[in-house]
Amino acid sequence: MATGSSGQAGRRICIHLGVQKTGSTSIQRHLALNEAALADRLVLRLPVEGGPLRPLGRAAVAFSLSRDDASRAALAEAIAVVRENLPDGDLPVLLSHENLAGAMPGNGGETGLFPGLPDIIWMLEEGFSGLTVDYVVYSRRMGQWKPSVWAQAVRTDGYKGTWEAFQAETATLPGWQNLIRRIQAVAPGRVTHLRLEDEIDPAHPGALLLAHLGLNAGEIAALHPLDGRSMQRLPDATTEFIRRLNGLAMNPHARYKVAELAARVPQLFNPDYRPAAGEAAGRH
Structure with a gap:
């Protein structure tokens, strides 16, 4: 049963923002595989077919590329739909969608390091006002992340440029701490930066995220392991x-x-x- 946008004051909403190409798909597959096992600890909202998170992700990308009144209204509406469809209760909620970070480099002409993300967080803050919201961002070593982003932009976003062209377009991309500082300014003290390299068990991706949500090492190890990696780079x-x-x-x-x-x-x-x-x- 949906609650509507009122009520549930103070309920914790943890928003996993991605970003793209930092293991988000594997994390989401592992969460989905263990949804029943986690049901007494967490409410999961993942980007599944027919669910409200896919439209929210699309709206976040569109808003990051234009930030005009129409895209702002569409994002606000998508956030409202997610909130209205939260189940009753006081269990913490985990929302996970890598596109909540906005367009990655190579998508729609974007060449920056998620410049629209602070504005997206402003919109999330407004849409989930009255609840206790915190944010998680994963990063990956730039030397590995950028080639993976280029290949993904070619595969899914219609990017036409060569790897050399992409390197030139993103040559001045700042480091991850720049992004963390920008979003911390919007949600001070409520942004957690996790590193993909610190995820040591490929059978249990997202262990750091689950630990952030209060699960201990034994509880995480007891979850069903994930078989195989997701969205591997093409030859x-x-x-x-x-x-x-x-x-x-x-x-x-x-x-x-x-x-x-x-x-x-x-x-x-x-x-x-x-x-x-x-x-x-x-x-x-």
């Missing part, structure tokens, strides 16, 4: 194919379909690949 040849595809005058829906096909069967771009007999027969 270079596949990324290059999609990058060139992005430069063609195609219907965006068609481009997306071809890019997803390429992502599902990256072995097709390996010059040494030879289909098995069963695969070849399946074409007829």
Whole structure:
């Protein structure tokens, strides 16, 4: 049962902002796998199909790219829908969506380090007023993060530039502490900075986030382990194919379909690949 935007004064809302390419998908998969086991400790809100967090993530990205009145109103409405659909009770709520940070470099012409995030947090503060809100941001070593962001921008955001072009566009990108200082200014004392490199157990991604929410090491270790990594970077040849595809005058829906096909069967771009007999027969 939804509560509406009133009531639940003081209830804790922890918002995992991502950012993109810092293990968010693996964290969310692990949380979803253990939702029943965590049900007496946390209310989870993840970006699942048909849920209110996907529209919220899209609205946050759109707002970060324009920050005009229309996108501001759309973001406020998306936040209100999430709040109105919180269940009754006093369990803490964890919202997790990497797109709450806004557009990453390479998406929609963005070249900065989430310049719209402080404004997004202002909107979240307003939308969840009366509740006890805190924020978690993961980071990753820049030398690993930037290539991963470039490859993801090519794959999902239609980015057309080469890795060299992306490096030039983001050459003046500041470090993570710059971002943390900017968002701490909006929510002083309520921003926790976690580092992906400190997540030591790949079978239990998000252990630091769960510890932040009050679970102890034994409780985290007892959760069902996650099998396999999420959203691994594609081989270079596949990324290059999609990058060139992005430069063609195609219907965006068609481009997306071809890019997803390429992502599902990256072995097709390996010059040494030879289909098995069963695969070849399946074409007829």
